[in-house]
Structures are given as C-alpha cells and as structure tokens.
Amino acid sequence: MPIAHEKSLLWRSVTVFDGAQTLPRPMAVLVEAGRIAHLSPMEEFDEAIAAGAVEASGGGVMTPGLIDCHSHLVYAGNRADEFEQRLEGVGYAEIAKAGGGILSTVRATRMASEEQLLAQSLPRLQALLADGVSTLEIKSGYGLTTADELKMLRVARKLGELLPVRIITTLLAAHALPPEFADDSDGYIELVCNEIIPAAAAEGLADAVDVFCEHIGFSPAQCERVFQAAKAHGLPIKAHAEQLSNQGASVLAARYQGLSADHIEFLDEAGVRAMATAGMVATLLPGAFHTLRETQLPPIALLRQYGVPVALASDANPGTAPICFPTLILNLACTLFRLTPREALAGMTAEAARALGRPDLGRIEVGAPADLCLWDVQQPAELAYAVQPGRLRQRIFNGAITYAR
Ligand code: DI6
Numbered sequence: 001m002p003i004a005h006e007k008s009l010l011w012r013s014v015t016v017f018d019g020a021q022t023l024p025r026p027m028a029v030l031v032e033a034g035r036i037a038h039l040s041p042m043e044e045f046d047e048a049i050a051a052g053a054v055e056a057s058g059g060g061v062m063t064p065g066l067i068d069c070h071s072h073l074v075y076a077g078n079r080a081d082e083f084e085q086r087l088e089g090v091g092y093a094e095i096a097k098a099g100g101g102i103l104s105t106v107r108a109t110r111m112a113s114e115e116q117l118l119a120q121s122l123p124r125l126q127a128l129l130a131d132g133v134s135t136l137e138i139k140s141g142y143g144l145t146t147a148d149e150l151k152m153l154r155v156a157r158k159l160g161e162l163l164p165v166r167i168i169t170t171l172l173a174a175h176a177l178p179p180e181f182a183d184d185s186d187g188y189i190e191l192v193c194n195e196i197i198p199a200a201a202a203e204g205l206a207d208a209v210d211v212f213c214e215h216i217g218f219s220p221a222q223c224e225r226v227f228q229a230a231k232a233h234g235l236p237i238k239a240h241a242e243q244l245s246n247q248g249a250s251v252l253a254a255r256y257q258g259l260s261a262d263h264i265e266f267l268d269e270a271g272v273r274a275m276a277t278a279g280m281v282a283t284l285l286p287g288a289f290h291t292l293r294e295t296q297l298p299p300i301a302l303l304r305q306y307g308v309p310v311a312l313a314s315d316a317n318p319g320t321a322p323i324c325f326p327t328l329i330l331n332l333a334c335t336l337f338r339l340t341p342r343e344a345l346a347g348m349t350a351e352a353a354r355a356l357g358r359p360d361l362g363r364i365e366v367g368a369p370a371d372l373c374l375w376d377v378q379q380p381a382e383l384a385y386a387v388q389p390g391r392l393r394q395r396i397f398n399g400a401i402t403y404a405r
C-alpha cells in the first residue's frame, strides 16, 4: 500500500457526490495525511487553510473511491465454453448439476499454484482499479478443501499488497459441494465448520463468512451451522440469498446479525422486514441478473419502503458475471432494476461500505479516509448513464494519487 502523500493536496471547484448525495455547490477538497482534512463550498473557501498544499486538479466530479462489496475475483481458467452452451439453451442450474458450473472453476483453481492464481487474477483487479475501485471484497469458494480455500484467501490478501487497493476477504467454503463429498453434503458442512473456518480464522485470512443458500447450494439448516461456526470464531456473516428461489436465507442471516443478503431477486416482504429490523444491507448484483437473463426483479419498492440500504456490486465471477467494469454495474442497476443514479452511486460507495462493516469508508466528509475518484464528467448521474471506460482522471488511495491522466 502506498503511504500517504507527504504534502497536502487540494482540489478546487469539484462537483462532489459525497456517498449519499450530490452537494449543491462546487467544492474545495483538501487531503492531508491520508484523510479528508477540509471540505467547503468554493465561495466560502479560506485560502489560508491550504497554505503549502499541492494543487491536485480542478473541476470534474469527485466521488468516494468505488467499493465493490461482492466479488469472486480470484479464480483460474474461464467458462466461455459454458457461455456458448447457455446460448444453445442449456440452463445454469442444469450445467451445475452435470458437474460443470462452479465445479469446473473448482477443478481449474485447485490445479493452479498460488503464483498462477495471482497472475490470472491481477488483470481483473487492474480493470476494476482503472474504473475507480478503491475497496474490493474477494471471496474464496473455488477451492473447497482447507488448503485450496486458504490458498485463494492468501492470493486475495497478496493482491492488496501488490496494488493500491483495500482488499476485504470472505470465506465462502459453503459455495458448492466438492466431488469428494458428492453423497455427503452434511459431511462437507462439518469440514467447513470444524476445519476450514477455524483454519481461516487462525491465520487471520477471512474478514467474514458467506454461504450459497440455494437448491443447487446448501440448505438453510446447513447454512445455519456455518453461521454458528463463524460466530464462534468472531467472524461476521453474509449470504448469497434468494437468487434462484426463496429459501428464507435472508431471514436466517438476519437472525445472525448478517452484514448483507446478496442477490435477493426472490426475497419476500417477511425477508425485507427481517433485514430492516436487523440493520442488514441488501446487495444487488445486476451483472449476474443480466448474464443469466433473469426475469424476477429484486423487491426494490419494498426495500425502499422499509428503508433497507441497497448496495451494488460486480459479483465478478467466471460463471454468472464475467464483468470487471463497475460503472457498467451502475448502469445495469438503473436500466434493469430502475434504481436512480443517486441510489446506484450510493450503492457503490457509502452503502457498499456498510455492507462490508466499514461505515467509515465510502464517504467524502472531513476525517474520512481519502479514497477518492475524480471523473471527467459534468455531473455524477453520467457515471450511471453512459457505458464508457476511461473517464477516471485521478484515483486517490489513502491520500495519495495512484493514477492520473
Ligand atoms: N452465486 C453467484 O452468482 C456466483 N456464486 C454464487 O453462489 C456464481 C459462481 C459461478 O458460477 O462460478
């Protein structure tokens, strides 16, 4: 990680989206020692405050660094062949049942060395960074043995040492049933609870624990055992919930103070209510919805009605979302789910930060860590409106400019 810039940095006349809303007047932003030290409308800006500061840039739109709170970025190989099969009419669940899908990526990931996994994941991470990502959650889930799950998490941590980005790791050992346990899913869950979670916790490799609660994944009862083991090791939980059917995973996750329920196309009102009461975040993954050509929309109106915070993420993965383009995700959330551009941007900044249990991130306010993006657009809504790479003028990570054009 780069250390904070030794001098303070000043931006003048920027339009600021602060994580929740667009501020009404052009702003001055001063960054010092890795944090936002000052923020004020230009006409109230006191030059004395910025004495000795380096003029970083002027004009444009400034947002918090984007936060991608749900990804499966670390994996080996790809699934272009299955993409072609699906175009011929074979379903996602059908491919999974035939031993393809997640398990085909498991085979490739197990065969890859740590170095190979790192080399294959790096370009995907670079693509995310080039489009504004500052904080990225990366899940395991393509190893499904203790050694291979830990290998994935180590690669995720290593990515955060190689590039200027905050990586938050999630253990997703309960992602699919490995072939060795084909007739014994409870036996695999036992391994997850008694060996994989304790090992990941002991090595400090996981910041949270996730499950895939689905008829092609694990049952609510099995997921509950995973949640109990996670809690016993002091790890927060979250869930792939209600993606293809309503299994009640969101209600279950709420009982374990889950950080978020993700996907949730099939979530019902009882689930929304439980999430609201537990203070959970709803993480929408429009990239997977798009790739799978889903038709069941997540219950956006209910989420708004109950005040459940909505986050957006890439779900970057080889099967259902081979997409490393966060501003495209903003666009898909608006076009497919009818989120407003304001909701979409909040979903990839302040709300995504909450989904990661890091409410200190994803905001432009005095005292916040200075992870920022300066975009060559006139207004924040353009980031969701147009699908166009290359609009990032500057990327500021931890108070230092890590990319400038
Ligand atoms: N839901 C998803 O969208 C990803 N995992 C999951 O449980 C898909 C993972 C894959 O197909 O490789």
Ligand code: FE
Residues within 6 Å of the ligand: 070, 071, 072, 240, 315, 317
């Ligand atoms: Fe996922």
